[in-house]
Amino acid sequence: xxxAAQLGAVTRWTGAAMRSRLRRRYRSERIFKLLGxxxxxxxxxxxxxxxxxxxxxxxxxxxxHFLTASDSTDPALAGVWGALKGSFLTIVVTMLLAFPIGVLxxxxxxxxxxxxxxxxxxxxxxNNLAAVPSIIFGLLGLxxxxxxxxxxxxxPLVGGMTLALMTMPVIVIAGRNAITSxxxxxxxxxxxxxxxxMQVVFHHVLPLALPGILTGTIIGMARALGETAPxxxxxxxxxxTTPPGGISDAATVLPVQIFLWSDEVSRAFVQKTSAAILxxxxxxxxxxxxxxxxxxxxxxxW
Amino acid sequence: xxxxxxxxxILLIAAAVGGASYLRAVRLRRQSRLHSLPIYHxxxxxxxxxxxxxxxxxxxxxxxxxxxxxxxxATPEARALPASPSQRAQILxxxxxxxxxxxxxxxxxxxxxxxxxxxxxxxxxxLLGVAAALLAALAGAAFQIYQSRRRAAEFRARAxxxxxxxxxxxxxxxxxxxxxxGIILTLLVESLRFFDLVPPGDFLFGAQWxxxxxxxxxxxxxxxxxxxxxxxxxxxAIIAMxxxxxxxxxxxxxxxxxxxxKLRALLKPLLEILAGVPTVVYGYFAALxxxxxVRSLGLTLGLHASSExxxxxxxxxxxxIIPFVSSMADDSIAAxxxxxxxxxxxxxxxxxxxxxxxxxxxxxxxxxxGILLAVSRAIGETMIVVMAAGLAANLxxxxxxxxxxxxxxxxxxxxxxxxxxxxxxLAAFALGLVLFLITLALNLVALTVVRRYREAxx
Numbered sequence: 001x002x003x004a005a006q007l008g009a010v011t012r013w014t015g016a017a018m019r020s021r022l023r024r025r026y027r028s029e030r031i032f033k034l035l036g037x038x039x040x041x042x043x044x045x046x047x048x049x050x051x052x053x054x055x056x057x058x059x060x061x062x063x064x065h066f067l068t069a070s071d072s073t074d075p076a077l078a079g080v081w082g083a084l085k086g087s088f089l090t091i092v093v094t095m096l097l098a099f100p101i102g103v104l105x106x107x108x109x110x111x112x113x114x115x116x117x118x119x120x121x122x123x124x125x126x127n128n129l130a131a132v133p134s135i136i137f138g139l140l141g142l143x144x145x146x147x148x149x150x151x152x153x154x155x156p157l158v159g160g161m162t163l164a165l166m167t168m169p170v171i172v173i174a175g176r177n178a179i180t181s182x183x184x185x186x187x188x189x190x191x192x193x194x195x196x197x198m199q200v201v202f203h204h205v206l207p208l209a210l211p212g213i214l215t216g217t218i219i220g221m222a223r224a225l226g227e228t229a230p231x232x233x234x235x236x237x238x239x240x241t242t243p244p245g246g247i248s249d250a251a252t253v254l255p256v257q258i259f260l261w262s263d264e265v266s267r268a269f270v271q272k273t274s275a276a277i278l279x280x281x282x283x284x285x286x287x288x289x290x291x292x293x294x295x296x297x298x299x300x301x302w
Numbered sequence: 303x304x305x306x307x308x309x310x311x312i313l314l315i316a317a318a319v320g321g322a323s324y325l326r327a328v329r330l331r332r333q334s335r336l337h338s339l340p341i342y343h344x345x346x347x348x349x350x351x352x353x354x355x356x357x358x359x360x361x362x363x364x365x366x367x368x369x370x371x372x373x374x375x376a377t378p379e380a381r382a383l384p385a386s387p388s389q390r391a392q393i394l395x396x397x398x399x400x401x402x403x404x405x406x407x408x409x410x411x412x413x414x415x416x417x418x419x420x421x422x423x424x425x426x427x428x429l430l431g432v433a434a435a436l437l438a439a440l441a442g443a444a445f446q447i448y449q450s451r452r453r454a455a456e457f458r459a460r461a462x463x464x465x466x467x468x469x470x471x472x473x474x475x476x477x478x479x480x481x482x483x484g485i486i487l488t489l490l491v492e493s494l495r496f497f498d499l500v501p502p503g504d505f506l507f508g509a510q511w512x513x514x515x516x517x518x519x520x521x522x523x524x525x526x527x528x529x530x531x532x533x534x535x536x537x538x539a540i541i542a543m544x545x546x547x548x549x550x551x552x553x554x555x556x557x558x559x560x561x562x563x564k565l566r567a568l569l570k571p572l573l574e575i576l577a578g579v580p581t582v583v584y585g586y587f588a589a590l591x592x593x594x595x596v597r598s599l600g601l602t603l604g605l606h607a608s609s610e611x612x613x614x615x616x617x618x619x620x621x622x623i624i625p626f627v628s629s630m631a632d633d634s635i636a637a638x639x640x641x642x643x644x645x646x647x648x649x650x651x652x653x654x655x656x657x658x659x660x661x662x663x664x665x666x667x668x669x670x671x672g673i674l675l676a677v678s679r680a681i682g683e684t685m686i687v688v689m690a691a692g693l694a695a696n697l698x699x700x701x702x703x704x705x706x707x708x709x710x711x712x713x714x715x716x717x718x719x720x721x722x723x724x725x726x727x728l729a730a731f732a733l734g735l736v737l738f739l740i741t742l743a744l745n746l747v748a749l750t751v752v753r754r755y756r757e758a759x760x
Contacts, residue, residue, distance in 0.1 A: 262582075
């Protein structure tokens with residue numbers, strides 16, 4: 001009886017109960033919206049806090065000497081050039097291996113692979129590899145590249161190979177997305193004028209998909225550049241006072257250098273570590289910016 | 303050195319044969335219609351000269367090491383070597399490093415006189431390998447010339463080149479399978495060797511983790527992995543998720559449902575930066591700033607607190623995961639048919655009521671799948687926990703105490719100097735195997751959930 005009366009009061013649009021009820025609902029609506037904004041704001045505030053902390057601690061450590069010197073036990077003399085060069089060599093090896101292999105696999109899976117068990121196994125492996133923790137790749141590199149193949153320890157060659165195995169699935173997945181987004185009419189037209197399937201892919205589909213593939217590749221490379229754990233496994237934590245001369249010399253990379261300096265007891269290394277982090281973040285930002293630029297400039301919506 | 307010369311020579315042969323084939327096809331085209339463009343004739347010739355030679359070189363490299371070892375062991379200088387094969391192998395590898403000037407002297411005085419012998423026989427066998435590779439290149443080139451001459455203008459060079467390309471594409475795809483197999487095999491083999499030393503039951507169900515010092519035998523330490531897995535779950539699946547799920551979910555809701563397109567275009571990439579920051583940076587930040595703050599908080603609360611704590615590592619890891627949870631939630635909410643949202647709004651529900659009572663329940667399987675993927679990523683994360691969570695294997699639920707994780711211990715066991723076959727290094731592979739299996743299972747479950755759910759709405 002009373003609930004029916006309440007209902008009657010509520011359904012009258014102008015009733016006091018209805019008004020207070022609506023007020024409550026609108027208030028919870030506003031609170032919910034504020035919670036959402038708060039979540040975004042909190043996350044971004046943390047990011048700002050992190051960046052400002054690093055700037056505050058490390059900006060004073062940035063100098064020409066810091067950028068051109070190599071590691072040293074004396075914090076006043078230590079610099080990042082050796083680590084930067086090691087990172088550069090490692091990334092070059094990674095790209096030379098992962099890019100062609102990734103693009104060719106993507107082409108095969110999207111354009112040529114027959115529907116059979118083998119193709120399924122390849123697809124499952126690639127999707128799984130993309131989710132395997134990076135440290136497992138380090139274990140693989142240690143066991144296979146160092147202990148079975150006897151490649152030089154601590155070398156950018158081995159580091160690059162390990163990171164290439166890790167980055168390759170990322171490139172394959174990005175490549176497949178880019179290739180599927182090329183409309184079939186392009187393929188049909190090329191086939192129609194007598195091109196072979198191989199010519200269709202390499203003369204028409206791949207050039208059109210290239211911006212998308214490059215965007216994915218750069219993002220994968222940026223991740224490889226910031227990767228630390230697998231490189232620790234293969235011993236790229238050597239203390240090196242001269243920059244590596246080639247891909248088979250012992251080397252260290254920037255993230256590992258940061259890790260090593262963060263372990264130093266001397267307070268002066270706090271500034272060095274933060275400055276090295278700033279250098280690393282600048283490179284990450286440049287690469288990601290390049291990827292976004294490529295995407296906006298060249299990606300076509302069909 | 304010899305390999306470089308060989309490669310240059312092979313390339314020269316390939317260029318000469320390829321060029322000749324190309325020019326010949328161009329000449330042929332003046333007289334009759336060619337089946338394939340001249341460039342395919344050229345490429346076909348290059349492939350046939352390079353591929354066999356490269357195969358020979360690749361096969362020769364491991365063979366050469368073995369032949370050199372045999373030859374060196376047969377020299378008079380090797381008489382003095384001890385009989386045990388493992389000692390011999392060690393001295394040989396020292397001698398090889400001396401010969402290549404990687405080290406100045408070895409542990410064993412016997413290795414130095416062997417170095418010049420190694421250089422000698424490496425030169426001899428190197429030359430032999432180069433000769434074989436060159437022969438292969440020439441044979442391949444000759445075969446190609448014979449093939450194309452015989453059929454002249456009708457020679458289907460393009461079809462043949464495309465077969466090579468197809469093989470290349472397939473090979474590139476197979477690398478993914480080989481990598482997966484490589485991971486599984488190495489982890490399995492090394493883990494089985496570890497389980498020879500330590501019973502699997504002690505490893506999986508033991509509650510004490512204290513690996514022996516380098517010189518001690520395996521039996522003097524304890525390899526019970528329960529504390530490590532507890533630490534991993536505590537940090538990665540509990541603390542990090544308490545941070546990441548509400549923040550990630552609410553961010554996704556705000557960005558997809560409330561923010562206007564301009565704001566969204568600005569905020570979303572900013573949020574993605576959180577996922578792009580290298581983990582070593584997060585780790586350092588956690589150790590430098592969050593760790594001490596968490597410690598003083600813990601001490602004010604009167605709890606046992608250390609500067610390396612589960613809470614510091616978990617908090618920072620949670621923040622790293624936010625964009626990941628957010629984009630998974632974003633996808634799942636976007637997959638809910640808009641008719642459901644419109645229907646709810648049309649009945650008079652407010653935006654938040656629609657989200658909480660219609661969209662989220664409908665998107666739940668997708669969100670749960672995304673969270674499982676996030677957990678699997680958090681569990682495998684290494685640098686944050688290495689730098690902020692500590693090394694002490696405590697079985698505690700106090701978030702201010704130091705705990706250790708599987709990944710921390712893998713790093714700990716494998717860095718520092720030790721021989722490869724000790725129980726400690728093998729334990730790292732056993733931990734890696736369990737970690738691999740857990741993340742694999744989480745990913746499979748998550749992907750199945752997400753796929754089922756997508757199908758339900760299609």
